[in-house]
Amino acid sequence: MIWEFNFAMFLFLVICAIAAxxxxxxxxxxxxxxxxxxxxxxxxxxxxxxxxxFTEAAVGAGITTVLFIAVVSRTTRRSKD
Structure with a gap:
């Protein structure tokens, strides 16, 4: 295993977690x-x-993302009235 690649992926993972x-x-x-x-x-x-x-890619990045986008598209913003 290339530890530089693993470290870079781990940093991207932490950045994505904080950003999310x-x-x-x-x-x-x-x-x-x-x-x-x-x-x-x-x-x-x-x-x-x-x-x-494979399971993470199929379920986490695939099906769950599609379901979340479907849910977000059905929501509406509250007006600031």
Whole structure:
């Protein structure tokens, strides 16, 4: 394993985690969460846990992201009246 690659992926993972909880826009949070799941899948594959990486990519970055985007698209903003 290349430790520089793993360290860079870990830094991106931490940045995505912090960004996902601090961003105010819901759609942006969903996209950042999808990136987080994709980076986790890459890290799992790098650790030779291919079955876990495949599941993370399919469920975390795939199905969950589609469901979150569907939910966000059905929500409306409250007016500031």
């Amino acid at each position: 909880i601090t961003v105010r826009n819901l759609l942006s949070a969903v996209v950042i969460f999808a990136a987080y799941s994709l980076i986790m899948a890459v890290l799992w594959a790098e650790m030779n846990a291919v079955d876990v990486a």
